Amino acid sequence: TFTDKPCKSLHTQKHRQIFHEPEENFWMVVTITIPSSEKIKEGQSFIDYQDEEVQDLVYDCVLKQAYRMFKLFNGSFMNILQRSKQSVVALQQRLEYFFARYLLTLKLCQSDILDVFDGIHFLPLNKNTYLRMKCFINQVEAQFPEIKYTAFLYNDQLVWSGLQQDDMRIMYRYLITGLFPSFLEQNLISENISPVKLSGVTASSQVHYGRFITGPPDIKDESNMGKVPHVYLNTEEENEECYLLVYRALSASICMFINVNTPLTFQTCKKIDAFLGQTLTTLASDIAEQYSKKSLSFNEPQYKYVYFNHMNLAQKTTVHGDNKKSTNLNIPPDTIKLLSDISSDFSKCEDDAETIVKTLNDSWVVGKKSDHREFYVVINQKNANLIEINEEVKKLCSTHFNSVFFLD
Numbered sequence: 001t002f003t004d005k006p007c008k009s010l011h012t013q014k015h016r017q018i019f020h021e022p023e024e025n026f027w028m029v030v031t032i033t034i035p036s037s038e039k040i041k042e043g044q045s046f047i048d049y050q051d052e053e054v055q056d057l058v059y060d061c062v063l064k065q066a067y068r069m070f071k072l073f074n075g076s077f078m079n080i081l082q083r084s085k086q087s088v089v090a091l092q093q094r095l096e097y098f099f100a101r102y103l104l105t106l107k108l109c110q111s112d113i114l115d116v117f118d119g120i121h122f123l124p125l126n127k128n129t130y131l132r133m134k135c136f137i138n139q140v141e142a143q144f145p146e147i148k149y150t151a152f153l154y155n156d157q158l159v160w161s162g163l164q165q166d167d168m169r170i171m172y173r174y175l176i177t178g179l180f181p182s183f184l185e186q187n188l189i190s191e192n193i194s195p196v197k198l199s200g201v202t203a204s205s206q207v208h209y210g211r212f213i214t215g216p217p218d219i220k221d222e223s224n225m226g227k228v229p230h231v232y233l234n235t236e237e238e239n240e241e242c243y244l245l246v247y248r249a250l251s252a253s254i255c256m257f258i259n260v261n262t263p264l265t266f267q268t269c270k271k272i273d274a275f276l277g278q279t280l281t282t283l284a285s286d287i288a289e290q291y292s293k294k295s296l297s298f299n300e301p302q303y304k305y306v307y308f309n310h311m312n313l314a315q316k317t318t319v320h321g322d323n324k325k326s327t328n329l330n331i332p333p334d335t336i337k338l339l340s341d342i343s344s345d346f347s348k349c350e351d352d353a354e355t356i357v358k359t360l361n362d363s364w365v366v367g368k369k370s371d372h373r374e375f376y377v378v379i380n381q382k383n384a385n386l387i388e389i390n391e392e393v394k395k396l397c398s399t400h401f402n403s404v405f406f407l408d
Contacts, residue, residue, distance in 0.1 A: 030059060035054075119308050129287060153172075158172060247280070250281060365378050
């Protein structure tokens with residue numbers, strides 16, 4: 001019996017289909033093959049389909065990410081039709097070109113609760129350093145009025161953004177999973193980047209490590225403008241087409257968005273390089289010093305956790321080796337799936353909630369949903385009871401999330 005609610009997924013023995021309507025009358029569907037293995041029972045072989053391995057919530061979020069990434073580089077479906085005089089063929093060509101490449105980058109077997117949250121890892125700075133960074137951004141925008149929006153990142157963590165939240169969310173994903181790793185791979189390791197010495201200057205303080213990630217690869221070669229991606233933003237107006245210039249010094253990156261109606265020339269890039277290079281290098285060095293001191297004083301909790309704030313998209317994890325999921329998990333795969341299952345249950349209720357589960361390997365998993373925040377912690381204390389686990393979670397929250405309000 002079918003209800004009036006829209007169908008979000010279709011389950012069959014061999015496949016799972018997830019449906020998403022990103023724009024009115026436009027549907028996206030992803031079909032996933034259910035993992036299977038051959039088993040023998042009572043002398044007869046049969047195919048065992050592991051239906052529980054495919055989680056609807058996770059792949060629904062993967063599908064939504066795919067749309068947002070397409071929209072970032074192409075504009076909305078309706079916008080493409082409007083620009084092409086309602087040419088469905090033009091839309092089909094863009095879809096085929098984009099997804100033929102994008103699908104190859106997906107690692108669906110690694111998709112988990114981080115894809116559900118699709119959050120941002122923020123880097124908090126002390127007040128003085130943050131004010132210096134913000135003054136620097138203001139100076140850049142004042143010196144180059146053609147730069148409409150900016151964002152500042154350090155070590156794959158967001159420090160500041162002038163973009164609307166959803167724009168920054170998908171931009172952040174593109175930067176840390178696509179652009180930055182590709183740039184570092186091309187340069188082997190960031191330390192191999194040679195410093196730039198300003199002409200006519202001998203003082204070591206006038207040496208900088210700044211260079212464009214998108215834009216001119218060599219500021220001395222005027223014949224090579226390099227690759228400058230076009231992105232479509234919705235911060236001030238829908239489907240605003242902008243150039244994306246990304247400039248990096250050491251581990252600090254500044255993203256600059258320039259409306260395509262403003263000509264982007266090599267001379268403009270040269271002026272930006274001259275203005276940014278030394279100051280960004282100095283600022284990056286100071287942030288690195290503060291960052292290293294904080295890392296030395298930080299005692300990582302013995303328990304693995306995932307935290308997400310739905311209001312500002314802030315995300316923290318010690319379950320994964322890093323925010324890009326490029327390293328192995330710190331907890332068993334079955335446990336990470338359990339986190340997504342609990343999150344799926346939380347998404348179905350509007351009230352605050354808490355769930356405590358003991359796994360087959362005697363780990364405790366605690367999930368808390370409170371005040372638009374979700375928090376999950378995995379505790380390996382098989383002999384502990386519920387009261388003791390609850391106390392451990394309270395200690396963890398007070399130590400590492402003392403500014404976060406969780407209801408008891």
